[in-house]
Amino acid sequence: MAGQKLTDQSITAAVLERLADSPNPRLKQVMESLVSHLHQFARDVHLTTEEWSLAIDFLTAAGHITDDKRQEFILLSDTLGLSALVDLMEHRDAGARATESSLLGPFYRLSAPEVQLGADISNGTPGEPLEVRGAVRSAEGGAICDALLDVWQAAPNGLYDVQDKSQSGMNLRARLRSDARGHFAFRTVKPASYPVPDDGPVGKMLRGLGRHPFRPAHIHFIVSAPGFHILTTALYINGDRYLETDAVFGSRPSLVVDCRRESNGAQSIDFDFVLARATRRALRIRTQSADG
């Protein structure tokens, strides 16, 4: 570099050259693409020093507001549609017949209580009673028994247990297993649409862009069974006003479910989760790598 003048064009090649000796081919590939796109972005918009400085402040504030109960970087990725894109690519790999995936989001917690089929997971949380039931099956149609369903949702006040001191620990979270016919069922309260946490830098960004922070009402699921690809998804309740403008691009037409009124006044949702075989996906990824 002492001998060669750098310009706002040649700097990119100079950085890429510095990645030439990376011992990790995949990291090298990812970083080459990241550097190229990051530089092209800065050139495209002619990013100024002042704007760059605002971006540094933004990332710093996101880092400082992030703790074990708040994840501003996931929220940033979600609101920019990056999380949805990664999900959509993964789903494409898993095969078109499987249930579509949807965002994990920042509120998943490990080790939710294990409950029996039919259990009420609402712990007396005020709200409209709702029964959720269905089956877990393979893309070929066979029942998958003993599949693990890890379930979580916000209360009707729009808050998850970790955001809300009025909810007891692990409220509206459960793990349950499908029965011999692949069936599952649990009782809960009907979730409502809610804003993502918007008191931090991401909220400021959304306001700057004239965007609302709301997610349509939904219930999260991670469904897994040996030999099948793990499905991270969510069910979205039909009629919600934010279905078409989910702030984090998580809702999908195939995951929108009707809430039916039962004769006893309670409401119910029916949905079958379809899992893709893990081997098939692994094969497809291996083929892609060989192609690329």
Added chain:
Amino acid sequence: MAGQKLTDQSITAAVLERLADSPNPRLKQVMESLVSHLHQFARDVHLTTEEWSLAIDFLTAAGHITDDKRQEFILLSDTLGLSALVDLMEHRDAGARATESSLLGPFYRLSAPEVQLGADISNGTPGEPLEVRGAVRSAEGGAICDALLDVWQAAPNGLYDVQDKSQSGMNLRARLRSDARGHFAFRTVKPASYPVPDDGPVGKMLRGLGRHPFRPAHIHFIVSAPGFHILTTALYINGDRYLETDAVFGSRPSLVVDCRRESNGAQSIDFDFVLARATRRALRIRTQSADG
């Protein structure tokens, strides 16, 4: 979205559409380009959920190690050449005859002590004595008197005052003003090459990429005078082994200076800073905006 199926291609248009109502045209422009490049990057490398998750962890760790004395996001931007690119674009705008700019870096501090011309700013720091002198002038050649030079550097042990308990507050930092002929001079100790802080996520990234963390020896300057564009730059000492592979892409051929041996055994550097008139730059930027 409830009516339209999203794919890993159409998701980008869906996000861009959501920016349509931004009340801030510049923020809209920047975010449209950022989202487009971020998505194209993820598609190019077929980013997996696991890799996405590692990126979230990386940013979180960068946020948590950042405080008032450590700025991991600036370090990340520096090591990816983004800071240098923004600098190079800004310099191009300032005009080719002005002194090239170089990185601000994460160690600048406001309110360094004001000193007289010729002062020793080393406060007894062990090292080889060095005198730095020169002039501040305009691109047309005229002396700029009363220009403010804000100077800072690492000690010969490779550490800045904020990183090193053995240095007193504001060590090797000063503000001084050019005299009536535009001349300036101060005494210090010769800096050495040093590694950027590499005990955090950026250090881990550099190791993963097989890159060293060193910067060539340098002295930072911010030179300013009314009516001129503020110049943020640094002088790099000739002969340094890291001049060609500066970990943060800051060194420039035009900023490499010889350290000359004086008859009394001390060493000296001579350099003239050339400032661009602010009006000219403003004009050029206005023209660019009109063109673009």
